[in-house]
Amino acid sequence: MVTETTSASRLDRISGALHRHPRLRLALLLGLPLLWLVGVYGGSLIALLSQSFFSLDDFSGTIDRSLTLETWGDLFTDSNISIAIRTASMAVAVTIGSAIIAFPIAYYAVRYAGPRLRAVFFVLILIPLWSSYLVRVYSWKLILAREGILFWFVDKLNLNFLLEAALSAPGIGGPSLSASALGQFIVFTYIWLPYMILPVHAALERVPKSYLEASADLGAKPLQTFRTVIWPLAIPGIAAGSIFTFSLTLGDYIIPTIIGDSSPFVGLAIYSYQGVAGNLPLAAAFTFFPIVIMGIYLYVARRAGAFEAL
Amino acid sequence: MRLRAKHLGLRLSTWAVLLFLHFPIFIVALYAFTTESSAFTFPPPGLTLEWFEVAWNNGDVRDALSLSLRVAATATVIALILGTMAAAAVWRRKFFGREAVSLFIVLPIALPGIVTGIALRSAISIGGIPFSFWTIVIGHATFAVAIAYNNVAARMRRTSPSLLEASADLGANGWQTFRHVLLPQIRPALVAGGMLAFALSFDEIIVTTFTAGNQQTLPIWMFTSLVRPRQRPMTNVVALFVVALTFIPIVLATRLTRNTEGTTG
Numbered sequence: 001m002v003t004e005t006t007s008a009s010r011l012d013r014i015s016g017a018l019h020r021h022p023r024l025r026l027a028l029l030l031g032l033p034l035l036w037l038v039g040v041y042g043g044s045l046i047a048l049l050s051q052s053f054f055s056l057d058d059f060s061g062t063i064d065r066s067l068t069l070e071t072w073g074d075l076f077t078d079s080n081i082s083i084a085i086r087t088a089s090m091a092v093a094v095t096i097g098s099a100i101i102a103f104p105i106a107y108y109a110v111r112y113a114g115p116r117l118r119a120v121f122f123v124l125i126l127i128p129l130w131s132s133y134l135v136r137v138y139s140w141k142l143i144l145a146r147e148g149i150l151f152w153f154v155d156k157l158n159l160n161f162l163l164e165a166a167l168s169a170p171g172i173g174g175p176s177l178s179a180s181a182l183g184q185f186i187v188f189t190y191i192w193l194p195y196m197i198l199p200v201h202a203a204l205e206r207v208p209k210s211y212l213e214a215s216a217d218l219g220a221k222p223l224q225t226f227r228t229v230i231w232p233l234a235i236p237g238i239a240a241g242s243i244f245t246f247s248l249t250l251g252d253y254i255i256p257t258i259i260g261d262s263s264p265f266v267g268l269a270i271y272s273y274q275g276v277a278g279n280l281p282l283a284a285a286f287t288f289f290p291i292v293i294m295g296i297y298l299y300v301a302r303r304a305g306a307f308e309a310l
Numbered sequence: 311m312r313l314r315a316k317h318l319g320l321r322l323s324t325w326a327v328l329l330f331l332h333f334p335i336f337i338v339a340l341y342a343f344t345t346e347s348s349a350f351t352f353p354p355p356g357l358t359l360e361w362f363e364v365a366w367n368n369g370d371v372r373d374a375l376s377l378s379l380r381v382a383a384t385a386t387v388i389a390l391i392l393g394t395m396a397a398a399a400v401w402r403r404k405f406f407g408r409e410a411v412s413l414f415i416v417l418p419i420a421l422p423g424i425v426t427g428i429a430l431r432s433a434i435s436i437g438g439i440p441f442s443f444w445t446i447v448i449g450h451a452t453f454a455v456a457i458a459y460n461n462v463a464a465r466m467r468r469t470s471p472s473l474l475e476a477s478a479d480l481g482a483n484g485w486q487t488f489r490h491v492l493l494p495q496i497r498p499a500l501v502a503g504g505m506l507a508f509a510l511s512f513d514e515i516i517v518t519t520f521t522a523g524n525q526q527t528l529p530i531w532m533f534t535s536l537v538r539p540r541q542r543p544m545t546n547v548v549a550l551f552v553v554a555l556t557f558i559p560i561v562l563a564t565r566l567t568r569n570t571e572g573t574t575g
């Protein structure tokens with residue numbers, strides 16, 4: 001047998017060697033992506049942690065790189081904790097709101113829509129999930145403005161008094177919807193809604209039709225079937241969706257900047273600490289709030305079966 | 311009769327939700343044509359194409375658009391290469407740390423964007439790295455890898471390993487098998503994953519803010535002009551443009567992956 005070192009036979013030998021040494025093949029395939037993720041992303045997370053042990057020199061405005069717990073001390077002030085509580089409450093409200101809106105559409109798509117219609121629904125829900133997050137937030141500034149379409153519509157219906165009552169309510173109101181906590185709630189719910197619809201839809205899709213028939217055969221009324229069969233099986237889907245709505249609300253700073261009464265949220269506080277204030281160590285320490293709240297939340301959600309429904 | 315009325319309620323609320331999801335985009339489109347330059351009056355007092363010309367001739371907008379396109383293209387290419395390699399590595403194989411690897415790959419999209427952003431910002435600060443085109447690309451590629459990986463891995467799960475065995479039995483080497491057997495199999499996933507990654511990168515703002523320094527991508531230009539409203543009508547035009555440019559790849563990608571599970575995140 002003549003051995004020519006043409007490029008083809010060299011390729012043959014390389015692929016033969018890779019076939020015989022699966023570990024080498026694995027190392028070659030995984031090396032570069034892992035280097036990127038561990039090097040860039042893992043390294044950044046470590047940088048984030050160490051940054052939080054630095055401190056800001058108040059006089060020079062530069063970052064002092066000697067390790068200290070000073071920044072962590074600054075983190076747990078009453079005002080910062082109230083920001084965290086405020087953000088978590090908004091996350092809860094948004095999660096409940098989007099679950100209520102998501103359920104009927106998911107239920108309808110699974111129970112009554114034909115396969116073609118279901119495919120159309122799917123695309124119509126996916127498009128907003130992927131597209132132009134910033135533009136979609138911005139669109140609500142146009143909609144909720146005092147001279148905008150919503151006020152115009154309410155005015156045509158002569159329902160001004162309802163809107164004014166909502167806006168004068170303490171805590172949620174403001175000079176106009178685009179500058180109120182109520183407006184923020186609407187926009188948060190709008191933006192994260194597709195993240196709730198998809199897992200709820202997936203959970204409902206997995207409820208076997210025979211369960212519903214069995215329930216009816218055993219004499220349950222539709223409402224009873226809903227309460228004792230469909231609802232418990234939908235809960236993992238809602239829990240899975242709530243992971244997204246929760247996590248995204250905790251980290252967002254775009255919505256509170258564009259919509260609302262400029263009262264701080266966790267994301268907004270992080271953003272302004274690193275930007276205007278130039279206090280990167282405190283911004284880094286502040287990410288502790290979303291990470292810990294998400295950690296607790298993931299633990300609870302896992303017990304509700306969220307990971308099986310993802 | 312009662313049953314049909316109930317369906318009607320459900321059907322109406324379904325279409326109402328879909329309208330709720332899509333109607334704001336139409337509002338943005340409408341306002342791109344309004345003659346008014348300082349308020350958001352509805353209905354618009356008049357319609358004009360003037361702002362399209364103004365936006366097109368604006369140097370800042372053009373620079374931002376060009377930066378966004380270059381970043382998105384570069385990040386997409388990096389993400390497709392790394393994502394495909396990672397997906398191929400975990401495919402049909404069990405090894406120590408496999409679960410940890412797949413968890414770590416999706417971590418950048420599982421954690422809130424601001425955590426990723428501040429983490430990269432901290433690394434840039436500690437490493438003394440100057441902000442550049444590449445700091446933006448690195449931020450985008452990090453989450454885009456997860457999207458490419460998800461798409462390709464989902465497709466590979468449905469590819470029968472016997473195809474590769476047949477190819478090897480017929481005498482193909484590893485490269486030939488990849489080129490003529492595996493690549494055609496995963497091509498739709500690559501195209502879909504690439505388009506989604508491009509669209510996400512093109513309008514990403516949460517992470518970009520922390521890795522861009524003074525550079526302006528199109529979303530950052532938009533966000534800045536929203537916070538300090540000076541060029542409102544131009545903002546509307548740019549918003550419409552961003553929608554159009556992300557809409558097309560997303561629709562194509564959802565069509566391509568309609569039958570593939572696990573593409574949503």
